[in-house]
Amino acid sequence: MSDTSPRPSLRQLIETGGEPVLVGITPPRRSTEPEQAAEIAGRTLERLAAVDVDGLILYDIDDESDRNPEQRPFPYLPTMDPATFHDTHLAGWDRSVIVYRCVGKYPEADLADWLRSVDTDRVLSVFVGASSGDKPVHTHLGQAHELRREIRSELTLGAVSITERYTRRGDEHLRMLDKQERGVAFFISQVVYDVGATKSMLSDYFYACRERGVAPRPVILTLSVCGSVKTLEFLQWLGVDVPRWLENTLRHTEDPLTESYEQCVSNARELIAFCRRLGLPFGFNVESVSSRKVEIEASVALAAEIRRLLS
């Protein structure tokens, strides 16, 4: 990338197979006072100023306790609507955002309103279905896809891809193809710790695309540091397969943050080499599943490191 030409927008990067680097954040709790939310947003933008990221992902958090009977290591607390957080507090962010939508939370009319109003130059979205099949929902994923196609097909839409679903059922790559047929332009993975299984999913996806004569869509690979045993347990509660050897290492080390950071860098290297060699468009997203300051700061450092690895 030459210094004189401006970096393309996230939309362009996705369309042209660029290698975007994103940072994923969770909006503040819904109970947060406006001044405090503004302060949180300000601190986030300050941290990100040092890193050349192509976009911010704003998660939409749903109560997923139905999905997992085990006790959630961190309590579930309702968070601000990511679109509201963006509009109200992130005016200082001049790059793209990807607004997640747990579509089951919203009546169709509300989703339609938002789709009509959204600034599709700056905002992309990822629709997420319900966390379990028997959860009552306002809008099903299929309905949400149809709604977008009808009202706002210019909104660049992504979908999630989950390595662990690939490991259990073996068909995640086919689900990705289905979503792609419904207009999905990119994928964002769940947090990746099982690199081998992720490579297998990507490989199966790549060759299934080739067989059908369609171009593979970029897969944004999500990495997340793990600074404590509690964070490790939260990742596992969220459904992330952490390889047993790494779990052992993180449980026995004095410094899980550094250990997991180094592992994330090594995983990024391996995934970059793999995707480039295969010819699969990809990018990275870095998030912190915990709200501890050291873990958030390590995430930002990781995003910067990945940007260097990609250059």
Place this chain on the structure above:
Amino acid sequence: MSDTSPRPSLRQLIETGGEPVLVGITPPRRSTEPEQAAEIAGRTLERLAAVDVDGLILYDIDDESDRNPEQRPFPYLPTMDPATFHDTHLAGWDRSVIVYRCVGKYPEADLADWLRSVDTDRVLSVFVGASSGDKPVHTHLGQAHELRREIRSELTLGAVSITERYTRRGDEHLRMLDKQERGVAFFISQVVYDVGATKSMLSDYFYACRERGVAPRPVILTLSVCGSVKTLEFLQWLGVDVPRWLENTLRHTEDPLTESYEQCVSNARELIAFCRRLGLPFGFNVESVSSRKVEIEASVALAAEIRRLLS
């Protein structure tokens, strides 16, 4: 290793946590004429002359068709007794050998005779149990262990470790500990292609040893190149988990031999770094599961490359 001090024997390397490099070979078919067997042995020693390996593994091949109802990609043909092959044709080999013993094939008296006669300075052994539980056997693994303890406890004995059994049942590391309690001084793994699962097994083994206050035994990690789709299918028939992404790569590439060779080198690097950091004694064994000349030659080259990686 200084050039002036002789390299320790395989026994010493195993006792002191050295990092031995071995090459595994299958004796010629039982129907081979003596002159031809001598020629095969000569060619083997010639190839190995260029590589500084610490020992030769001589496999004892059993008809394992009971284990897998799928058709065996390469036909099963009875092979020479590895001890006989060693005595008769490998006099030119001045380093150690590890003679495998599929103990179920031998009546206890025969096994006892061999145990009494074996030169324990040059010969180590690995006892292998039956390939399936309902196979009729002459001697059970437990009996063989007891026999050795009674008649020839100075024979350094190894056992196999199987990553895929760890993946399926999760207790392979505990089986290793049991074998260790019965006098096993080292382990030799089945062919490793699933490095992540192998690291997990090694990690669980290491921490289980620590918990019981016993020293972990060296685990010799077996690598094998894969020069064709037929060899790939034979590896899978043998029960080796080849990661799906690598299977796809090997099926789609023009040059599976180079591809798998590079993957083996990369796997060796990862396993070396992992074991050294963990503090687990280890070594490598390279074998070719096919008898094709290019694959055998690539195996010898791989052994040489691993020797360089370890130095």
